[in-house]
Amino acid sequence: xxxxxxxxxxxxxxxxxxxxxxxxxxxxxxxxxxxxxxxxxxxxxxxxxxxxxxxxxxxxxxxxxxxxxxxxxxxxxxxxxxxxxxxxxxxxxxxxxxxxxxxxxxxxxxx
Amino acid sequence: xxxxxxxxxxxxxxxxxxxxxxxxxxxxxxxxxxxxxxxxxxxxxxxxxxxxxxxxxxxxxxxxxxxxxxxxxxxxxxxxxxxxxxxxxxxxxxxxxxxxxxxxxxxxxxxxxxxxxx
Numbered sequence: 001x002x003x004x005x006x007x008x009x010x011x012x013x014x015x016x017x018x019x020x021x022x023x024x025x026x027x028x029x030x031x032x033x034x035x036x037x038x039x040x041x042x043x044x045x046x047x048x049x050x051x052x053x054x055x056x057x058x059x060x061x062x063x064x065x066x067x068x069x070x071x072x073x074x075x076x077x078x079x080x081x082x083x084x085x086x087x088x089x090x091x092x093x094x095x096x097x098x099x100x101x102x103x104x105x106x107x108x109x110x111x
Numbered sequence: 112x113x114x115x116x117x118x119x120x121x122x123x124x125x126x127x128x129x130x131x132x133x134x135x136x137x138x139x140x141x142x143x144x145x146x147x148x149x150x151x152x153x154x155x156x157x158x159x160x161x162x163x164x165x166x167x168x169x170x171x172x173x174x175x176x177x178x179x180x181x182x183x184x185x186x187x188x189x190x191x192x193x194x195x196x197x198x199x200x201x202x203x204x205x206x207x208x209x210x211x212x213x214x215x216x217x218x219x220x221x222x223x224x225x226x227x228x229x
Contacts, residue, residue, distance in 0.1 A: 008152075034217050043117070043204045043220035044155070088154060090218075098145070099218055103154045 003027060004091055006102025015111050019076040023089035023102045026070065033065055034090040035074045038104065044088060048074065079109045113139050115207050117221025124195055124228055132190045132224045134205030140185035141207035145218065146178075149202040158203075161188040195228040202226075 006023045013019055021035075032051055036044035048063040050056045050072075056063045064073040076083055089102040114137040124130050134144055142163045147155040159180055160168040167180035177199075179191040192199055202225050206218040 036220075041202075041223070041225065043115075043206075043222045046217045046219065049217050098157055098160070101154045106152075 003093070003100040004089060004102045006089055007105055008103045010106040010108065012108045012110060013079055015079060015081060015109055017079050017109075019074075019079050019083070019107060019109075021074040021076075021087050021089075021105050021107070023072050024070055025072070025091055025100075028067070028070060030070075030091045032092050033063070033072050034092075034099070035061075035063055036088045036090055036101075038086045038088060040085075047087070076107075079107075081109045081111050084108045113207070113219040115141075115205060115219050115221040117205050117224055119224055120222060121225040122227070124226070126196055126228055127194055129191055129193045130195055130226060132192075132203055132205070132226075134188045134190070134207075134221055136186045136207050139207075141188075142185060144182060144188040144205055144207045146180065146188075146190050147204045147206065149204060149223075151202075155204065158190075161190075163188075192226065195226070197228045200226055200228045 004025050035048040037047045038044040050063045050065055053065045053067045060077045062075040086104040086106045088104040090099040092099050116135045116137050118133045122130055144161040146158045148158050149155050157170050158173045161180045161182040163182045163185055169175045177193055182188040202223050204220055204223040206220040208216055
């Protein structure tokens with residue numbers, strides 16, 4: 001089983017829709033969770049960074065962690081065409097420098 | 112926020128030649144930088160961890176003699192793809208931790224270098 005699993009999509013939604021992106025992870029010891037957004041031919045940029053369970057909101061973006069289910073989500077409200085990108089979840093490996101990345105979900109928001 | 116600059120953004124080279132990619136931390140010191148490779152429609156795969164003043168640590172399956180890493184200062188790491196072949200064509204991305212020593216802190220990424228070997 002992979003450390004982090006993510007549905008690769010692709011996912012297409014109309015402008016204004018609520019988008020839900022999800023990842024599951026295998027190790028219950030993971031405590032920190034990140035979401036990155038990657039535009040085509042660009043490096044990933046940090047979108048959200050959360051610790052432990054619960055919700056964190058930043059503008060139209062909400063990151064949710066459910067440690068009991070080992071499930072993390074990113075919600076995008078009022079989606080815009082500029083949100084079209086690949087979204088990657090990432091989790092730091094305990095005791096190491098590396099991040100485990102999901103495969104990324106490619107999102108297209110249609111005007 | 113922490114800014115990581117990568118250069119060049121794209122390069123085309125002939126098979127058998129070497130290519131150097133630079134990664135700089137612009138507003139912070141990075142004792143450790145990371146080099147990733149990303150194939151189309153795939154996620155990032157860690158190639159190696161670059162440590163300032165010491166040898167890089169390579170992931171399993173990554174040839175250290177082919178992908179030379181030098182981290183000579185706290186703000187610069189370089190990746191040299193030696194004797195490049197078409198199968199080395201990929202998107203190479205470097206990253207650094209904005210909070211050195213805090214292994215749970217996020218990584219900040221450069222904008223990547225698209226290498227095409229003809």
